[in-house]
Every structure is written in C-alpha cells, then in structure tokens.
Amino acid sequence: MDHLVTATAAEGTIRVRAAITTALVAEARDRHDCSPTASAALGRLMTAAALMGGGLKGERRIALQVAGNGPLRNVVAEAFEHDGGIGVRGYALPPDVDLPLALNGKFDVGGAVGRGVLQVTRTLENGMPYTGIVELVSGEIGDDIAGYFATSEQTPSVVALGVLASPKGILAAGGIIAELMPGTGEHAIATLERAAAALPPVTALVRSGADARGLVDAVAREMAPKTLRELPVHFACRCSREKVEIAVRGLGVTTLDEMVREKRSQTVICDYCRQVYELTPREVAALVSS
Ligand SMILES: [Zn+2]
CATH class of the missing domain: 3.90.1280.10 (HSP33 redox switch-like)
Structure with a gap:
C-alpha cells in the first residue's frame, strides 16, 4: 500500500520525506488514460505534491503546476489531508503526449514539458493562497522542485522522483525529498551532497521491494535517521x-x-x-x- 514517511537525520539538521506512490500513479494513469511519458510527468509531480504536502492538516493544501512550451502543456498535482492520510489528485494535458525514450533510457519528460515555469501554491487554513513561481530547470520535475527549494525557500535539498511505466501500466513509483533545516552548517550540506551522489534510482529501490523507510535509509543511512511519522497516501479528489x-x-x-x-x-x-x-x-x- 502507498505510504509516506517523515524522518529527521543528522541530529535533526536534515528532514527527509519518502513515499511509495505506485498505486496512486496507477490510478491517475487509468483515470486520465495517460501515455507512458505523460504518466511519468504526472506521477513525478503527484509524488512531489504528496512529499511536500506530507504535514498538511485541515483545509491546508499544496498545488504544483508545471506549464511549459512543449507538447505536454500543463501538469497539475494537488495534495491535502484526506481520510487520515494524504490525498493527491492531478492531471496532465494533453494526456496522450508520448515521446521516444531519452538517450539515458528514461522517459523524455523534459522534452515533453519544454521550457516554462513551476508554480507552487500553498493554501492556508483560512483559504488564503500563497504562490511562488520559478523557471523550470530541466522540465524533468525533480530538478525543478529542487530549483524551487533553492530559489524560493533558500533551502538546499535533494529531490529524487521516479515513475517506471510501460504501455500496460505503472510498474513502480516513489520519491524522496531531503531538505536541510534552516541554519545548518557546511558539514550537513556536504553530507547531504555525498548521500545524493550515491543514491540509486528510486524506481530501482521500489522494484527491489523497498518501502518508504527503505527509501529514507537509501539517502540517510549514514546520518542516523529517525522516523517521526508514517501516513497512507491515496488518490482522492475534492470535487462534489x-x-x-x-x-x-x-x-x-x-x-x-x-x-x-x-x-x-x-x-x-x-x-x-x-x-x-x-x-x-x-x-x-x-x-x-x-
Ligand atoms: Zn474530481
């Protein structure tokens, strides 16, 4: 079952969130009849929304929108508290955009998205929205979320998002976001950079049976990670x-x-x-x- 773990590492100087989202992405793919490339883009963004929305309560929500000049014009994902866990919904337009695999054998999400912007909207309990917009770094989603953390929140982070899709369905999906807490020093930054460089692809970890704690360990094993919370993640909508x-x-x-x-x-x-x-x-x- 899909779930998300929030942990701290390196004596509380690094916050790590990791999630397994295979069923979430599969449901989104089925509902929107997405191509493999669109599934990869939507799945990465929905996973990022789940990770960034991991601590949301009540009416608080986070919405991510990637708008580029490529054939995949618009990808949207939103996360909120739902049914004792994290609800995530989203769509990709048009959902049938499909590109040949990139040279590294991965989905060419960056080519499908093109150049453009990432918009992050946090809605507070009273319904007030706060929006930050940054230019896309590569359109690959993971890089763009890391770019948002660096530019908008001045937080060095490691973002790894992965979706393994075939024409028949979603084989594995998950993600990790590790952020430096404010005011931490050079040593923590160096430790996090070393861990990021050694991190295997998320989908390989998920396929080999890792749960969210396993993903936390993959990035923070050397930094004494401590799990704070574990929550279920599922597809949910706010329409009625x-x-x-x-x-x-x-x-x-x-x-x-x-x-x-x-x-x-x-x-x-x-x-x-x-x-x-x-x-x-x-x-x-x-x-x-x-
Ligand atoms: Zn709906």
Whole structure:
C-alpha cells in the first residue's frame, strides 16, 4: 500500500520525506488514460505534491503546476489531508503526449514539458493562497522542485522522483525529498551532497521491494535517521455535486433558462478525477429557481 514517511537525520539538521506512490500513479494513469511519458510527468509531480504536502492538516493544501512550451502543456498535482492520510489528485494535458525514450533510457519528460515555469501554491487554513513561481530547470520535475527549494525557500535539498511505466501500466513509483533545516552548517550540506551522489534510482529501490523507510535509509543511512511519522497516501479528489451545482449556477440565469426551455441536461466532468456529473433538465430548473 502507498505510504509516506517523515524522518529527521543528522541530529535533526536534515528532514527527509519518502513515499511509495505506485498505486496512486496507477490510478491517475487509468483515470486520465495517460501515455507512458505523460504518466511519468504526472506521477513525478503527484509524488512531489504528496512529499511536500506530507504535514498538511485541515483545509491546508499544496498545488504544483508545471506549464511549459512543449507538447505536454500543463501538469497539475494537488495534495491535502484526506481520510487520515494524504490525498493527491492531478492531471496532465494533453494526456496522450508520448515521446521516444531519452538517450539515458528514461522517459523524455523534459522534452515533453519544454521550457516554462513551476508554480507552487500553498493554501492556508483560512483559504488564503500563497504562490511562488520559478523557471523550470530541466522540465524533468525533480530538478525543478529542487530549483524551487533553492530559489524560493533558500533551502538546499535533494529531490529524487521516479515513475517506471510501460504501455500496460505503472510498474513502480516513489520519491524522496531531503531538505536541510534552516541554519545548518557546511558539514550537513556536504553530507547531504555525498548521500545524493550515491543514491540509486528510486524506481530501482521500489522494484527491489523497498518501502518508504527503505527509501529514507537509501539517502540517510549514514546520518542516523529517525522516523517521526508514517501516513497512507491515496488518490482522492475534492470535487462534489455541490461544487458542480455552484459552477453550473455560475453560467448565469439567461443560459440556465435557455437550457430549461430546450430541456437540455448538463454534463460536467471533473478535470482532476474524470468523475462525470449529470444534471437533468429538472435539476437545472431547480438551480434556476433557487
Ligand atoms: Zn474530481
């Protein structure tokens, strides 16, 4: 089962979060019918959202958006507290973009995304959003998240995100983010850099049976890691019939009246989870009179 571990290492100077997200990415791939390249991009971003949203409570959320000039124009992932764990939703547009493998044998996510920006939006408990935008480093997602930590939060970090996809499905997915805590010294930075250089690919670790603690160990074994918390991770959406009705009501009385006269029903499909909501002409009429 997918899960996320939060740990500290090097006497509390480094925070490590690691997650297994194979089922999460598989569900996103199936819901959106993604190509292997789009699955890799979406899966990496959803894994990053889970890792960055690992401590969220209540109405707090984190949303990541990668917008580039490549064929994969837009990748979005959002994480929030859900059902005693971390809920993650997301989509990639268009979902059928597929490129030949890159020279290193990996998915050419950077080629699919192109040049552009990463936008990180943190929503507070009171609903206030705070947004940071950085230029993409490579479009490979992992580098871009590390670039965000360096630029926007002045935090040196190690980010490793991996999705192993075949045309038939997702074979393995997971990720690690290790961040230096504020005010730590040169020694901790050097230790983290050494660990990053020796880190095997995340998907290789997941395929060999590592759980999230195993991923933490892979980066922090030499730094006496201590697990603080373990949470389940799963696909979840924040859409609902009530929210759809509010959106439809937003079309305005004139449009709704017209729909009622022509006895048209309204179909709304959620961008994030592809859930289909049908409103019959009678239900549309009820919206008008309310
Ligand atoms: Zn939805």
